[in-house]
Every structure is written in C-alpha cells, then in structure tokens.
Amino acid sequence: MSLSLPLSVGAAALHERAPAKVNLSLRVLGRRADGYHELVSLVAFAGTGDRLSLEPGPLGLTVGGPNAAEAGAEADNLVLRAATALAAKVPGLASGHFHLVKHLPVAAGLGGGSADAAAALRLLARLNGLAADDPRLREAALETGSDIPACLNGTACLMTGRGEGVAPVTLPRFGMVLVNPRVPVSTAAVFRLLALQPGEVRASVPGPPPADRGELLAFLQGEPNDLEPPAHRLAPVLADVAGALEATPGHRLVRMSGSGATMFALYDDCRAAARAARLVKATYPVWWVKPTVLG
Template sequence: MGDRLRLVPDGKLALTVSGLRAAETGPETDNLVLRAARALAARCPGLRLGAFHLEKRLPVAAGLGGGSSDAAAALRLLARLNGLAPDAPVLMEAARATGSDVPVCLDPRARIMAGVGEQLSAPLSLPPLFAVLVNCGVAVPTAPVFKALGLAPGAALPGPEHPLSLTDGAQALALLAGLPNDLEPPASALAPEIAGVRALLEAQPEARLVRMSGSGATVFALTQDCHAAARLAKRVSQGAPGWWVRSTVLR
C-alpha cells in the first residue's frame, strides 16, 4: 500500500518518480527525498550518494505522512550504504532539518509526538488496530490547516495524558473515543468534503470509530477485525470508485 523507494549507489544525487500518484508529487528537485539526502550530505563530508527511484502509491497532501516516510527511508538507505548505525545522531539531525514529521518515521513504530515533532516518546505497545483509510481526492496542504488552527508558536491545546501501553483493541478504542483530532475543524473548513467522508464512514455498521488522519484529507475507520475492514473497504470502493480506499492494520 505504501510508497516504495530504491537507491542505486554512487554517481550524482538524483530522483525519478513513477506510479499512479507521480504527477501529484510536484517538482522532483524539491522532493523531501532529495532534501533529506542533502541534509545528511551536509553533515557527513564524503557521503556516498546515488540515484533514488520513488514509486508513489500514497495520495499527496493526504495526512498520511507519505512524504515524511519517503524522506526517512532515504536516510535509512544512505545510512546502510555508508555504514552508519541506524541510531546515529546525525540521522536524527538530518531528519529534523528535513521536516517536522520525518524524525518519527526514522524508526517507524507508534509514538507520541510533541513540540514540532522533535519530542518523541518511547515506542508505544499497541494491539493491532484494523482500519480502512479513505481519501476522496482532495489535497489539503498542511501549512494552511495549522494556520487556520490559530495557535501561537509554542502553544498547545489541552489534552489528557496518553498511556504508553494498551493491551487490547477495546482499550485502545475507549482511549481514542475521547481524543478528537484538533486539526479536523480547520481542515474541514478548508475542504468540506472531509465531513462528507466522515459521515459516510460513521454510517457504516463495521465502523467502531472514525477520525481524520493527520491534517487531512484522509479519514479512517477502525473496525473489529480484518474481515470487517475488508467488507467496509469494498463497499466504499464500489460506491465511490474514484476514491482511494485501503484496508490495513495500524500497529
């Protein structure tokens, strides 16, 4: 379901993009993959580079962290090529220089993030959460959503403490039921289609909890098991064949 990134070692730093979503990625010279590679090269003189190829599968500006994950994957590939340890501090430095969501993607395990993404909790212990992701094709850039939220730099909205361990899906659902996505109101004001997708998912019998993902516009529904997720995804896909719909497991 996710993007795929390959690296052909040595030679000039370069990037090519293919896939159904390739046209949505914008100029290749400004891609987060190249930004991450340049950030690491600036901190590691003599770093071996190469040509990246990105197969773009995830929607762009969808609140799924696809670009940040691609950038983190580029850093991991370069680390492997150059014999850098996966936890080398320079990788985190380059990740922070690339984007707020890149650090958490370096070690892709569930965590609680704070600040602008630089403050990460220890990995969370979560049960498998079966989900259906739905994107109606509306791109929602992150910056306008945060601007519409209206928080001053360094400010935070109040919220409960999050446990670092959840033993089962019911416990996770109970916790998440009390945790709204504060970015959903401003994102929905910018893209009213989000509210329509949410209403559609909330009306489905398999949906146990529905939320917007990240800064939107993707909306997800949690289900009882993989069979319920598959049924829900199939029904939504049949009703809206132009939408991007995937069932998955969140860990």
Template sequence: MSTGGGTDGTAGTALAEQARAKVNLTLRVLGRRPDGYHELESVVAFAGVADRLTLTPGAKAELTVTGPRAAECGALDDNLVFRAARALGARIEGLRSGQFTLDKQLPAAAGIGGGSADAAAALRLLAASNNIAFDDPRIMAVARATGADIPVCVASKACVMTGVGETLAPITLPPLPCVLVNPRVPVATRDVFAELGLKPGEFRAGLSEVLEAVAWPAPGAAAEDWIDALAGGSNDLEAPAIRVQPAIAQVLAVLRAAEGVRLARMSGSGATCFAIFSSETEARAAAAAIAAGHPGWWVEASVLN
C-alpha cells in the same frame, strides 16, 4: 534497517525500503510557540500501505518517480528525498548517494506523511549504503532539520509524539484493522493551521492539562482496550480542516456509517481519514463497499501497528 536488497554498500547493489503511511490516531494541538511552531501531542501508528523507495549507490544523487501518484510529487529538485539526501551529505563528508527510484502509491498533501516517509526511507537507505549505524545521531539530526514528521517516520513504529514532532515515546500497539480514505483533494497543512488561528505564544492547554494527559494502555493490552482509549481522544485539526476542505466531512460520514466500524477520525491535517474495525474481514468489506460507492476516492484496507 533495510527491508530489502543488500545492505553492504556494494556499488551497484540496489537497496529498497518501504515508506509506510503515518496515521495520527489522536492529535492534540497544545499551543503555538513564540517561534511559530505548534506544540503537539499525538498517538502515531503506521499502516501497511506504503511508497517504495530504492537506491542504487553511485556518486551522484538522482531521483526518478513512478507509480500512480507520481504526478502529485511536484518539482523533483525540491522533493523531500533529495532534501534529506543533500542535508545528510552536508553533515557527513564523502557520503555516497546514487539513483533513487520512488514508486509513489500514497496520495500527496494527505495527512499521512507520504513525503516525510519517503525522506525517512532515503535516510535509512543512505545509512545502509554508507555503512552508517542506524542510531547515528546525525541521521535523526537531519530528520529533525528537514521536516517535522520525518523523525517519527525514521523508525516507522507506533509511538506518542510530542513537541513539534521530535520527542518520541514508543508504545506497544496491537494490530488494528483499518480503512484509509482520501477524497483525492490535497489539503495544505499550513492552511489548516492558519484556520486553527493560534498566534505565536498562544496556548490552548495549560500545564495542568498536559500533565493530566491520557494514560495509554500498557504493553500487551488488547485491541479493545486501545480502541476504547483512542475513542476518548480527538484530532484538534479536524474541524479547521473541514472548514478548509468540506469533502472531509463527507468522508467521515461514510466511514462512520460503515458496517462494523469502531472508530473513525481524520489523520494529521487531512484530508485522509481512517476507520478502525474489529477484524480484517470487516475492514476489507467496508473498503470494497466504499470504493464501489465512491470510485474517485483513494480507499485502502490495511492494518495499523
């Protein structure tokens, strides 16, 4: 599933993948399992903005990070790209790795799965480089073991994600013009879940509520139908995230005041928020206005699908 470069595993042939931003259009926290993991239900889409990861096959795994967000990546030896590569190598004897170069465009600790998308891109690149089938179960097993958001990022296609992120039901989502905004403040997922305050074994939703979950529009439904359906949802982490980082409330207020906005909400555990518009023209105009008014923020017009 390489999006660029060669796919035959020839030594020295650079392969490339886009690591697209993940956006949680809705996010319900159903409860916390006895093992401490949270049970979720989320409609997930992917934006056109992305990191770019390249791999030049070789014997030794190495990582170089470039781009405007490179300084936000932290220690490279603990980067999710490395962790995913090591985990796949432990499962597949003789796996050839190589030189990874990550062009980091997405903000870190931002609720849009930047690191997870990078790790998923690494798994796709390693599969292509080693002539491993994309649907090889070892790929998804490593994704699940390495990070909760990595499985949904492997295919990077719209879906309803449940469980702790491992159960994925594909959906057909029409293109939704959007603006993504991050106030350039990192928000740790663990801090937001701690603020939510669920104890192991505590559930916020009973079985009957889960069974009565929203029925999402059928394939072929118009964007208008999807916007109406999504408006009936929520992000259960939005309120606790605002308590952790009040700047999120300001971002949401700005997005909700934008001309032509149809829906604005926080993604994931924050601090990135999104707004959906009826047209790409409206989204671009809103992004330009917001960027001009808040030059310190990360602002991108894109399309969700």
C-alpha cells in the same frame, strides 16, 4: 552501537518501504515562541505506503507509480532534501539515484513525503554503514521536516514537541480503511485557521496510551485530532467521507489523519476492513480507498 558494512561499489540497488503514517490522535497544545506548534500525537503506521530504492552513484531522483503526477517537482522532493541534509553532516557520504514508487496520495495527512524522506535516510545509512541510531540521521530528519523523526523507525510512537520527541509505544493490531476524496489540504492553511498566537497554550499533555484494545479505543475517544475541524472548513467533502465510513458495519473509530484530507476507520480485523472498503468504493468509485492493517 552496531555498525553494518558499507555497500561495495557496483552492488545492486537497495530497497525500503515507506509506510503511511496515521495520526490516531493529534492534540495541538499551543504555539511556541519560535512559531512552531507544540503537538502530542499518537502515531502508528499502516501496512501500505510508497516504495523507495537507491542505486549507488550520483545523487538523483525519479518518481513513478500511480500517484507520481501529484508528487510535484523532483527537485523539491523531501527525498533529495533529506539526502542533502545528511550529506552536510556526514563527510564523504556515499549517495546514489533514488527511485520513488508513489502509491500514497499527496497532501493527504498520511506523511507520505515524510515517510519517503525517512526511507531515504535509512537507505543512505545502509549504503554507508551508519548505525540506525546514529544521531546525525535524526538531526537530518528533523531539519528536513517535523514528521520525519517519527517515520525513521516506522513503528508506533508518541510524537511530541514539533516532532523532535519520539517515544516508542505498543499498540494492538487493527484492520483499517484509508479513504481520501482526492482533495488536497494544505497543512499551513489548516494551522492558520487555528489562529494560535506565539506563546499561547491551549491544552495539557495527555497520559500514555494503553496497550489493551478496548482501553485504547476509549482513550482515543477523549484524544481527538484538533486539526479536523479546520480541515473540514477547507474541505467540506470530509463530512461525506466520515459518513461513508461510519455507515460501514463493525467500525470502531472514524477519524482524520494529520491535517487531512484522508480519513480512516479502525476495525477488529482485516476481513472487516476489506468488506468496508468494498462498500465505500462501490458508492464512491473516484475516491482513493485502501484496506490495510495498523499495528
């Protein structure tokens, strides 16, 4: 296990990216006796996201950026909750003031808060000389939120359980367009509409995803996002978002990420994605539309 040296007192701020999490598939296998839902999700990360910095000193948080107003009360932010969880596990943990630049929309199914919290844990690990595979990081991540363990490495993985299982996978590179109609969707409300009872099992675990581009797309056709139908009931505008993406030339897959309300489309390359994003934005100028890459 390799260790990095702790940051010296008075050193400059540290910086981390917090890339958007995209659920290429999301199966709800059932509901456990403890109330958590048993999931299996092929998770990838986009080339866009939030940014987080840490300046050594007293623990604190400020939020800026185009979507700062949507981020909610700073005291409830997952960044501070993750830092507090890690401090309870690492005696004498050095901390500092976080500054979050919020680019991603909130309650959007992109794991923005989880990615921010994971970035905070990475920053604290660098500040304190903790190894990236220190088990206390993953423990603090899972304690803070189910998506955060998958976001710790920020690389494609198969996420299982309620988020505690994270197995790295290799995926081909795609161009991608993310579209959010600026309508938040409550994850809790989506799961309530599933109406699964504790102990109920509804699906089996799929096999591993293939790495070949064509085979992966075929695999994804049979591995949907089970949260998409209830999310459509809560946010009917998702049908318009899906239609707008399906009208773009060259799209290979159109699907909702997480519990919504962000939809994505995959393309063969970033140029096709950029052209598609321009078309969607021209028709729906108030939507959040972001061309990026996946993989």
